[in-house]
Amino acid sequence: MLKQERYRLFVDYFSKNQPNAVTELHYSNPFELLIAVILSAQCTDKRINQVTPALFERYPTPQSLAESTVEEVFSYIRSVSYPNNKAKHLVGMGQMLVEKFNSEVPDNMADLQKLPGVGRKTANVIVSVIFDVPAIAVDTHVFRVSNRIGLTTNARTPLAVEKQLIEHLPKSTLSIAHHWLILHGRYICIARKPKCEICPLTYFCKYYEKNNTESALLKAEAAKQKKLVAAKKKKQNAATHKALKKISVDKNS
Ligand code: SF4
Numbered sequence: 001m002l003k004q005e006r007y008r009l010f011v012d013y014f015s016k017n018q019p020n021a022v023t024e025l026h027y028s029n030p031f032e033l034l035i036a037v038i039l040s041a042q043c044t045d046k047r048i049n050q051v052t053p054a055l056f057e058r059y060p061t062p063q064s065l066a067e068s069t070v071e072e073v074f075s076y077i078r079s080v081s082y083p084n085n086k087a088k089h090l091v092g093m094g095q096m097l098v099e100k101f102n103s104e105v106p107d108n109m110a111d112l113q114k115l116p117g118v119g120r121k122t123a124n125v126i127v128s129v130i131f132d133v134p135a136i137a138v139d140t141h142v143f144r145v146s147n148r149i150g151l152t153t154n155a156r157t158p159l160a161v162e163k164q165l166i167e168h169l170p171k172s173t174l175s176i177a178h179h180w181l182i183l184h185g186r187y188i189c190i191a192r193k194p195k196c197e198i199c200p201l202t203y204f205c206k207y208y209e210k211n212n213t214e215s216a217l218l219k220a221e222a223a224k225q226k227k228l229v230a231a232k233k234k235k236q237n238a239a240t241h242k243a244l245k246k247i248s249v250d251k252n253s
Contacts, residue, residue, distance in 0.1 A: 001204060006150050007168045009204040014180040017200070021179035023129060025049065030105040030130045031097075032056050035065075037125050038089055038117040043081040051077050062103045065094025089117025107131045121158065128175035136174045138162045141185025148189060150206025 014021070024045040027033040035055065039048045055076045059065040065073070074087040093115045097103050105126065106112050112123035124137035136142070138158035146152045146161055151168065155161040169177050188195050194207070202208045 001150075001206075001209075003150065003153070003168065006204050006206070010149065010151060010201075011170065011173055011177075013201065014177070015173070018180055018183070021176055021183055023125070023179060024183075026052060028056075030126070031062060033130060034093070034105050034115075034118075034122075034126060035059075035090060037122045038093065039077060039080050039086055041082075041086075041117075041122075047080055051080060059090075059094070062094045062097035065090060066098045068094070086117065092116030093118070105130065107133075109135075120162075124162075125178070128178065132175070134171045134174040136162055136165050136169070136178045138165075139182065140191075141189075142178060142181040144191060145181045145185040145189045148194065148205065148207040149201060150204075 023033075025033065025036040025040060026049045027036050032052070036048055036052055039051070055073075058076060059068065059073075068091055070084075070087045070091050073090050074083055077083045077086055077090075080086060096115050097105070100114075101111065106115075107127065107130075109120070109123045109127060112118050112126055113120065118126075121137045121139055124135045127133040128135040128137065138146075138161045142165075143155075143158055143161050146165060147155065152161050152164045155164050165177065166174065184201075185191075188199050196202060196205075196208050196211075199205070199208070
């Protein structure tokens with residue numbers, strides 16, 4: 001199947017079946033989403049949603065975060081992964097928003113990436129979700145699922161995946177495709193063992209095609225070997241039978 005066809009089927013399927021896919025992180029303004037996405041690195045959205053209500057209540061503005069201490073922020077996020085670093089990032093992020101960006105979340109990649117704790121992936125999420133910029137953030141799910149389906153080829157880094165997806169996906173679907181791939185990776189195409197048996201994408205998934213072709217070939221080879229062994233056994237039995245018959249004739253003559 002040509003890559004272009006795979007992309008067409010991918011967009012068709014998800015446009016019909018998940019036309020309103022959104023992030024599972026809870027937030028009510030750009031500042032809260034920025035905090036949630038910074039916290040979500042190497043952690044589950046479920047866990048982040050457990051700690052953010054109290055955090056958002058205590059730090060409703062960049063100013064309140066800027067005036068806090070790493071120790072106090074840590075006490076709100078101790079159950080997420082890497083709480084020390086993330087507490088430092090949040091306080092630093094609050095301070096920079098106040099000092100350099102008039103307490104507003106920047107609307108462009110370059111400024112966002114100046115904030116502590118904000119890399120390309122986080123900046124892509126913010127510009128696409130909040131500012132409607134056609135961009136696609138590549139996290140571990142997007143990376144893995146794109147590769148398995150066959151949307152990317154030999155893409156070894158998140159940036160390479162991002163470039164290939166941008167090259168082939170219609171611009172209008174870039175932001176939502178990020179959610180399609182994340183949700184599919186989180187619930188069906190999971191890292192350890194993809195649930196291909198319940199996956200609706202098997203008809204265009206490269207991984208599925210490859211594995212099933214391989215297992216079909218293995219099954220065919222096993223059947224061929226079985227047939228050969230049976231034929232050999234039959235031949236041996238016939239030879240033995242013939243020899244016994246001959247012995248019996250010789251004895252009687
Ligand atoms: S068929 Fe399997 S490998 Fe392909 S997308 Fe579905 S779960 Fe993932």
